[in-house]
Amino acid sequence: MRVWKFGDNVDTDAIIPGRFLIINDARELAQHAFQGTRDEFRTEVAPGDVIVAGRNFGCGSSREHAPLALSGAGVTVIVAASFARIFYRNAINLGILPMVCHDVGSIRDGEEVRIDLNKGVIETGGKTYTTEPVPPFLRAIFDAGGLVPYARALREVS
Amino acid sequence: MAATIVEKIFSSRCGREVHAGEVVMAPLDGAMIHDITGPLAIRVFREMGGEEVFDPARVTMLFDHQIPADSIPAAENQADMREFAREQGILNYDIREGVCHQVMVEKGRVAPGEIVVGADSHTCMYGAVGAFATGIGSTDMGFALKFGALYFRVPESIHLEVHGAFSPRVGAKDLILEITGDIGADGATYQALEFSGESVHRLSMAERMTCCNMAIEMGGKTGIVPPDEVTWSYIKDRRGVSPFPLASDPGARYNEKRSYDVSQLAPKVAVPHNVDQVVDVGRVAGTPIDQVFIGSCTNGRYEDLALVAEVLGDRSFSDRVRVIIIPASRDEYLKSLRAGLIERFVTAGGLVEAPCCGPCMGGAFGLLAPGETSLSTSNRNFRGRQGSTEAEVYLCSPATAAASAIKGEITDPREV
Numbered sequence: 043m044r045v046w047k048f049g050d051n052v053d054t055d056a057i058i059p060g061r062f063l064i065i066n067d068a069r070e071l072a073q074h075a076f077q078g079t080r081d082e083f084r085t086e087v088a089p090g091d092v093i094v095a096g097r098n099f100g101c102g103s104s105r106e107h108a109p110l111a112l113s114g115a116g117v118t119v120i121v122a123a124s125f126a127r128i129f130y131r132n133a134i135n136l137g138i139l140p141m142v143c144h145d146v147g148s149i150r151d152g153e154e155v156r157i158d159l160n161k162g163v164i165e166t167g168g169k170t171y172t173t174e175p176v177p178p179f180l181r182a183i184f185d186a187g188g189l190v191p192y193a194r195a196l197r198e199v200s
Numbered sequence: 201m202a203a204t205i206v207e208k209i210f211s212s213r214c215g216r217e218v219h220a221g222e223v224v225m226a227p228l229d230g231a232m233i234h235d236i237t238g239p240l241a242i243r244v245f246r247e248m249g250g251e252e253v254f255d256p257a258r259v260t261m262l263f264d265h266q267i268p269a270d271s272i273p274a275a276e277n278q279a280d281m282r283e284f285a286r287e288q289g290i291l292n293y294d295i296r297e298g299v300c301h302q303v304m305v306e307k308g309r310v311a312p313g314e315i316v317v318g319a320d321s322h323t324c325m326y327g328a329v330g331a332f333a334t335g336i337g338s339t340d341m342g343f344a345l346k347f348g349a350l351y352f353r354v355p356e357s358i359h360l361e362v363h364g365a366f367s368p369r370v371g372a373k374d375l376i377l378e379i380t381g382d383i384g385a386d387g388a389t390y391q392a393l394e395f396s397g398e399s400v401h402r403l404s405m406a407e408r409m410t411c412c413n414m415a416i417e418m419g420g421k422t423g424i425v426p427p428d429e430v431t432w433s434y435i436k437d438r439r440g441v442s443p444f445p446l447a448s449d450p451g452a453r454y455n456e457k458r459s460y461d462v463s464q465l466a467p468k469v470a471v472p473h474n475v476d477q478v479v480d481v482g483r484v485a486g487t488p489i490d491q492v493f494i495g496s497c498t499n500g501r502y503e504d505l506a507l508v509a510e511v512l513g514d515r516s517f518s519d520r521v522r523v524i525i526i527p528a529s530r531d532e533y534l535k536s537l538r539a540g541l542i543e544r545f546v547t548a549g550g551l552v553e554a555p556c557c558g559p560c561m562g563g564a565f566g567l568l569a570p571g572e573t574s575l576s577t578s579n580r581n582f583r584g585r586q587g588s589t590e591a592e593v594y595l596c597s598p599a600t601a602a603a604s605a606i607k608g609e610i611t612d613p614r615e616v
Binding site: 061103106131188196 | 240243244247249265319321336337338339340343351385386389416419421474561580582585588
């Protein structure tokens with residue numbers, strides 16, 4: 043699992059530009075992920091790769107095409123110093139785990155990384171990083187595989 | 201226990217006292233989907249086993265991002281949504297009415313004290329009428345359409361108190377850009393921005409919408425103006441609800457309080473490529489521009505266009521600049537048309553388009569080539585937002601956009 047390192051304030055327009063929002067298929071969207079801002083991503087990303095970013099990852103538009111494009115590229119974990127609110131929810135809903143880690147600065151682009159989802163621990167380059175626990179309610183949605191399978195099990199809400 | 205207006209709305213709708221930080225399942229008074237995020241939401245609704253939406257009367261559909269359909273896939277998405285609206289009995293404004301947020305507010309699809317969600321980040325604008333409104337993704341919207349409820353973390357609030365009177369050609373957009381520069385692109389994450397103070401009471405509904413619209417640019421969950429006479433008068437004909445008390449308690453807890461005196465405020469510009477990179481217009485005056493976009497849910501209302509016409513006078517736009525003007529809705533278009541604004545803009549060399557999101561979404565038309573610069577009254581200047589990732593977008597008020605369109609370069613509106 044290689045690290046794709048990004049900086050602060052990566053917006054959803056960068057993750058998937060507006061002109062591709064007519065696409066609804068995850069794999070097709072993945073072919074345009076970061077087009078124009080980081081062109082090698084869509085050709086070189088491999089399933090299981092991890093995005094590591096700075097503050098406010100996924101800010102801006104609510105377009106779920108953004109986490110869907112990353113999901114289509116096989117990304118299941120994103121580590122960031124912080125996440126924008128709507129993206130954070132969208133990611134969990136799609137079964138992508140957004141892990142908050144304030145100490146991402148020393149993780150390098152291209153590094154190999156190992157992640158223990160249950161312990162919330164990231165290992166890379168001989169160093170171990172601890173992430174903030176995901177709130178239990180959101181963790182339950184992630185563990186169900188996302189909001190669709192979670193909701194299928196609900197008859198009604200109260 | 202003293203509560204903010206947002207805590208009160210959640211307590212009222214949840215039927216028990218709730219406070220910031222709690223995760224609650226809240227009933228929804230309204231839900232909005234458009235042509236970009238709607239298709240995914242409908243797919244999710246079906247994947248969740250949805251057969252009938254929770255309440256067709258509370259769901260609004262419209263198309264505004266890529267209209268009239270500019271590609272076959274866009275046309276297919278819109279056709280699928282029309283079919284869903286027919287099947288479900290949902291109100292579908294289709295391509296007729298304009299930009300979703302403007303239409304939701306002006307058609308009375310949202311009222312004070314309600315909880316409304318939209319599958320678009322600028323849904324936070326409806327706080328201008330004293331509602332709690334927030335943008336959500338398509339999967340959350342699928343859930344909302346099925347269950348008529350959604351999980352929320354009741355947000356903490358930031359209190360913004362505004363005093364003083366704007367000087368001429370300085371206004372609400374300059375204020376909200378100033379605030380965005382201060383708070384930063386993530387300074388309000390998961391929080392509500394509550395606007396108050398004597399200057400806020402003097403703001404028109406259009407100006408309140410401009411302010412609340414941009415709460416998301418600070419990571420905010422919503423912007424909100426507690427309802428006053430201006431609100432109730434606006435709502436009266438649209439929803440027929442009688443005024444009721446709805447305000448934060450004295451002693452309510454805020455994460456942060458900020459105070460602004462707008463009497464000394466200069467016109468503001470957000471420079472590429474983040475909305476919180478805000479400077480006085482003087483710092484970037486003289487920057488050559490290729491395109492000016494006047495419109496969007498942030499600044500495409502009649503008041504905005506009237507200000508553009510006032511600055512323009514009987515002059516023409518610069519030959520060096522492509523000026524695209526898009527009223528935010530059919531109603532705002534008609535008001536502008538009847539007031540003679542549209543004729544003035546066309547005479548001056550502007551291109552007036554039918555109500556839609558236009559260049560703001562960077563997918564339909566009005567796109568920028570590499571190396572080009574746009575000045576825009578919209579809400580985002582992210583790299584690539586209006587076309588090429590090698591183009592630059594500056595954000596400003598309608599007055600600054602008008603002055604700059606006349607000169608062909610970024611210009612202080614007080615100096616033309």
